[in-house]
Amino acid sequence: xxxxxxxxxxxPDPNKTQSTVLPIAxxxxxxxxxxxxxxSVGGTPRPTVQVGERVLKGQRIGEADGWxxxxxxxxxxxxxxxxxxxxxxHPSGLATDCVVIEADGRDAWxxxxxxxxxxxEPDAVRDYxxxxxxxxxGGAVFPSHVKLSVPRxxxxxxxxxxxxxxxxxxxxxxxxxxxxxxxxxxxxxxxxRLLNAGKVLIGIEDNKPEAIAALKEAQQQxxxxxxxxxxxxxxxxxxxxxxxxxxxGKEVPGSRRSTDFGVQVFNVATVQSAWRAITYGEPLISRIxxxxxxxxxxxxxxxxxxxxxxxxxxLAQPRTDMDxxxxxxxxxxxxxxxxxxxxIKATNSLIVHAPGLFPPKPAELPCIRCGSCAQACPxxxxxxxxYWWSRSAxxxxxxxxxxxxxxxxxxxxxxxxSHIPLVNYFRFAKSEILAEQREQQIADAARERHxxxxxxxxxxxxxxxxxxxxxxxxxxxxxxxxxxxxxxxxPKTAPANDPDAAPDISSHPDQASTPISMxxxxxxxxxxKQAAILAATERARLKREKHxxxxxxxxx
Amino acid sequence: xxxxxxxxxxxxxxxxxxxxRILGLCPFMGVSRKLTTAYGxxxxxxFVLTMGTGASYIIDHYxxxxxxxxxxxxxxxIVTIAALVQLTELxxxxxSPMLHQVLGIYLPLITTNCAVLGVPLINVSQNNDFIxxxxxxxxxxIGFSLALILFAGIRERVEAADVPQHFRGVAIAMVTAGLxxxxxxxxxxxxxx
Amino acid sequence: MDGILYAIxxxxxxxxxxxxxxxxxxxxxxxxxxxLVDKIDSILPQTQCGQCGFPGCRPYAEAIAKDEADxxxxxxxxxENIHKLAELLGKEYKPLSEEHGIEKPKQVAIIxxxxxxxxxxxxxxxxxxxxxxxxxxxxxxxxxxxxxxxxCIPPCPVECIHMVTVVDTPDTWKWQKPGTASRxxxxxxxxxxxxxxxx
Numbered sequence: 001x002x003x004x005x006x007x008x009x010x011x012p013d014p015n016k017t018q019s020t021v022l023p024i025a026x027x028x029x030x031x032x033x034x035x036x037x038x039x040s041v042g043g044t045p046r047p048t049v050q051v052g053e054r055v056l057k058g059q060r061i062g063e064a065d066g067w068x069x070x071x072x073x074x075x076x077x078x079x080x081x082x083x084x085x086x087x088x089x090h091p092s093g094l095a096t097d098c099v100v101i102e103a104d105g106r107d108a109w110x111x112x113x114x115x116x117x118x119x120x121e122p123d124a125v126r127d128y129x130x131x132x133x134x135x136x137x138g139g140a141v142f143p144s145h146v147k148l149s150v151p152r153x154x155x156x157x158x159x160x161x162x163x164x165x166x167x168x169x170x171x172x173x174x175x176x177x178x179x180x181x182x183x184x185x186x187x188x189x190x191x192x193r194l195l196n197a198g199k200v201l202i203g204i205e206d207n208k209p210e211a212i213a214a215l216k217e218a219q220q221q222x223x224x225x226x227x228x229x230x231x232x233x234x235x236x237x238x239x240x241x242x243x244x245x246x247x248x249g250k251e252v253p254g255s256r257r258s259t260d261f262g263v264q265v266f267n268v269a270t271v272q273s274a275w276r277a278i279t280y281g282e283p284l285i286s287r288i289x290x291x292x293x294x295x296x297x298x299x300x301x302x303x304x305x306x307x308x309x310x311x312x313x314x315l316a317q318p319r320t321d322m323d324x325x326x327x328x329x330x331x332x333x334x335x336x337x338x339x340x341x342x343x344i345k346a347t348n349s350l351i352v353h354a355p356g357l358f359p360p361k362p363a364e365l366p367c368i369r370c371g372s373c374a375q376a377c378p379x380x381x382x383x384x385x386x387y388w389w390s391r392s393a394x395x396x397x398x399x400x401x402x403x404x405x406x407x408x409x410x411x412x413x414x415x416x417x418s419h420i421p422l423v424n425y426f427r428f429a430k431s432e433i434l435a436e437q438r439e440q441q442i443a444d445a446a447r448e449r450h451x452x453x454x455x456x457x458x459x460x461x462x463x464x465x466x467x468x469x470x471x472x473x474x475x476x477x478x479x480x481x482x483x484x485x486x487x488x489x490x491p492k493t494a495p496a497n498d499p500d501a502a503p504d505i506s507s508h509p510d511q512a513s514t515p516i517s518m519x520x521x522x523x524x525x526x527x528x529k530q531a532a533i534l535a536a537t538e539r540a541r542l543k544r545e546k547h548x549x550x551x552x553x554x555x556x
Numbered sequence: 557x558x559x560x561x562x563x564x565x566x567x568x569x570x571x572x573x574x575x576x577r578i579l580g581l582c583p584f585m586g587v588s589r590k591l592t593t594a595y596g597x598x599x600x601x602x603f604v605l606t607m608g609t610g611a612s613y614i615i616d617h618y619x620x621x622x623x624x625x626x627x628x629x630x631x632x633x634i635v636t637i638a639a640l641v642q643l644t645e646l647x648x649x650x651x652s653p654m655l656h657q658v659l660g661i662y663l664p665l666i667t668t669n670c671a672v673l674g675v676p677l678i679n680v681s682q683n684n685d686f687i688x689x690x691x692x693x694x695x696x697x698i699g700f701s702l703a704l705i706l707f708a709g710i711r712e713r714v715e716a717a718d719v720p721q722h723f724r725g726v727a728i729a730m731v732t733a734g735l736x737x738x739x740x741x742x743x744x745x746x747x748x749x
Numbered sequence: 750m751d752g753i754l755y756a757i758x759x760x761x762x763x764x765x766x767x768x769x770x771x772x773x774x775x776x777x778x779x780x781x782x783x784x785l786v787d788k789i790d791s792i793l794p795q796t797q798c799g800q801c802g803f804p805g806c807r808p809y810a811e812a813i814a815k816d817e818a819d820x821x822x823x824x825x826x827x828x829e830n831i832h833k834l835a836e837l838l839g840k841e842y843k844p845l846s847e848e849h850g851i852e853k854p855k856q857v858a859i860i861x862x863x864x865x866x867x868x869x870x871x872x873x874x875x876x877x878x879x880x881x882x883x884x885x886x887x888x889x890x891x892x893x894x895x896x897x898x899x900x901c902i903p904p905c906p907v908e909c910i911h912m913v914t915v916v917d918t919p920d921t922w923k924w925q926k927p928g929t930a931s932r933x934x935x936x937x938x939x940x941x942x943x944x945x946x947x948x
Contacts, residue, residue, distance in 0.1 A: 038920075088919065090922075091924070092917070092919050094917060096918065096919060393926075421927045424927040425926070425927055427924040428923075428924040428925065428926045428927065431923040432923060435921065438921070439794070442795075442896075443793075443794050443795040445894070446795040446796065446894070446896050447790070447795045447806070447807075449878050450795065450805065450806075450876050450877050453878050
């Protein structure tokens with residue numbers, strides 16, 4: 001098969017052999033699991049359990065909120081002891097709502113029923129995967145069922161299963177492909193079928209010969225109609241856009257989706273977990289995590305989601321001088337703010353950090369516009385220009401230089417002779433731009449609502465005036481009859497536009513501007529309302545006085 | 557024909573109205589903070605200056621010269637140009653709101669631009685004919701726009717740079733303008749060949 | 750003598766002709782509306798809080814366009830907005846005027862639903878229809894829609910509305926700008942070095 005290539009990229013020291021020697025081990029049961037509700041891109045799932053409730057392993061504890069969202073499940077059986085904010089592994093160090101489960105040690109499964117693929121509608125499969133919490137396990141945690149729905153009129157020509165795993169230190173996909181090759185192949189076929197894909201390709205970097213051999217063997221056994229493609233080892237081949245480029249030669253711009261070009265990409269672990277969900281009815285409650293760095297025993301663990309990171313790291317015998325944990329790889333990962341945070345669906349690797357593991361980054365020097373970053377950039381951007389405008393916070397310029405095409409792979413950081421943390425500048429600029437867009441949206445919505453309200457107030461005023469005129473006209477006609485009867489025609493009777501002439505309507509002066517109350521309570525009496533307000537004010541005053549008196553008493 | 561070409565190149569590069577003749581410095585320094593405004597100002601000036609040079613040629617030749625009133629050139633030119641600018645603004649505002657948005661506040665600003673008065677005066681002193689006047693006016697204004705846009709591009713970058721505290725703002729802009737002027741001096745060598 | 754008369758005649762003629770032309774054009778090409786107001790309005794934060802002294806953001810934008818109000822009267826917009834307005838209007842930047850208020854972090858109003866008596870007064874005050882409720886029914890505020898204008902607080906007879914600061918979530922959290930290395934060349938007094946050498 002003809003391979004293509006992308007521009008740039010780097011070849012960092014892979015550091016993968018340390019953790020590929022030992023097979024995947026099952027992490028032992030611990031006492032407490034902290035499961036964040038918000039683990040995927042999109043809406044935050046709503047909790048479906050209450051504090052004190054007993055849950056079984058695999059029971060749904062948070063249901064998806066909206067289409068772009070995925071459910072979360074209990075990693076073991078036990079009791080829900082808390083639903084509240086806990087620190088999650090996120091660079092912000094902020095806490096979000098988590099379900100804390102006290103394990104009962106029995107690890108008892110909920111009843112699992114396989115999904116009957118032949119009987120089901122295509123939409124039902126997607127809903128099922130959403131409820132099973134299947135998300136992209138490569139690190140982006142995008143809900144998989146969303147990626148499985150192809151826009152109308154589009155055809156997926158190539159389905160790419162991403163087993164490249166280009167980032168140093170990370171070996172979880174490598175070990176998974178070696179040990180669960182059959183499941184990976186079957187999962188790939190399953191997704192090929194769901195997407196009705198013309199061709200299924202599994203792309204693997206050539207530094208994983210064992211994984212390639214295992215997959216080829218599994219393919220032969222299953223006689224699977226897919227292709228296993230060996231790609232050269234260049235960081236970041238594992239990036240979705242780069243792998244698409246290498247395997248198909250197609251270039252996907254940042255503003256478009258890959259399905260527009262007839263390609264879709266999934267990680268190997270994602271297809272394997274989806275296959276398990278459909279075949280065995282197992283939701284996504286554990287994942288494989290590489291633990292390496294300053295540890296005595298670097299290897300991969302199968303870890304229940306929600307296991308505290310400090311408990312997990314202890315299993316790997318960390319060096320005594322460890323001073324932190326990096327989630328992800330050395331290129332794109334980040335230092336987690338607190339090791340009490342749990343393992344989440346995005347945790348593919350934990351690197352235990354100790355002094356001397358990575359050389360300290362020298363101080364930032366001025367940019368000399370040497371262009372090394374532009375040569376290394378796999379997205380063919382000009383990082384030195386992006387840096388120039390990010391640093392000076394001139395965000396409107398960044399649009400021209402396609403900041404949002406940046407995948408934050410860190411190649412530019414790696415090659416920069418001035419040691420500038422370029423990606424951090426881009427992250428800063430991106431989050432500022434996104435925040436500004438959010439604010440603009442809010443402001444636009446507020447303007448619209450305000451204008452609508454003013455328009456409505458005007459309309460009501462007009463309608464009121466019309467009603468008034470009508471009432472007056474009616475009264476005039478009546479008055480004429482009366483006056484005719486009483487034989488006392490007065491030339492001064494009620495001019496049509498005199499507001500006093502219609503006391504039955506104008507006695508509710510405040511109702512014209514209380515549209516909601518007027519709609520619901522057309523006969524609300526203004527005096528009764530006034531009395532209610534007065535009574536309430538009196539109550540509030542008494543309460544305040546009482547409170548003030550009490551606090552005076554306590555101080556005495 | 558080549559004569560017109562020489563007038564054009566001479567006006568754009570060799571005798572650049574801003575960087576060599578040092579005319580029209582107020583808009584050059586004032587509206588060169590952003591590239592987009594520089595485009596607007598350049599377009600507005602090109603339009604007005606070409607028209608103004610033509611109009612002032614007609615005034616000079618058919619009104620002032622026959623009566624021997626050359627001493628009224630300055631005042632009559634400025635009145636003509638001011639009226640022309642106002643008229644243009646009114647028409648543009650009505651017919652093309654888009655262009656008015658772009659040119660915006662720059663049109664009235666041009667009235668008091670010394671380049672706009674200077675170029676017609678230089679033009680009549682050179683005894684150009686009507687077509688040559690238009691070419692000279694257009695060339696000078698293109699030269700003005702070129703200098704302005706280049707300068708705005710540089711200033712936008714300089715704004716983001718680590719300029720020493722005491723050089724920030726107008727000081728570094730002046731230094732930049734000086735260096736640009738030196739660079740344009742190099743075009744003086746063009747007339748040797 | 751003739752020369753002067755000619756000069757006067759020509760200048761007068763020129764003045765009359767050009768004046769007439771401009772006068773005609775100004776009536777013939779008259780345009781209504783001011784696109785500047787829309788531009789200013791799009792910068793303002795649309796809280797509709799009235800802290801600027803005008804009844805809403807658009808009236809304030811109109812006042813700025815007519816040069817009847819200064820650009821530094823909008824506390825919710827803060828410093829960033831003043832910079833943007835200064836750039837748009839080609840004016841000098843000024844710090845926020847203190848008499849109109851101080852810049853606060855974004856807030857939303859919360860109704861204490863136990864205390865609310867359902868008087869609908871806050872509904873009338875809300876400029877963006879963010880309060881939901883009916884007469885004698887408990888009210889609540891749609892937090893997504895609340896602009897934090899505080900206009901609902903004074904009318905409440907039972908003081909059941911409070912402002913709470915909006916806290917960051919991992920989704921809205923912003924990355925810090927990396928610290929730029931200071932490039933200050935240390936200045937060592939000459940005398941000090943000479944003395945230390947001698948010592």
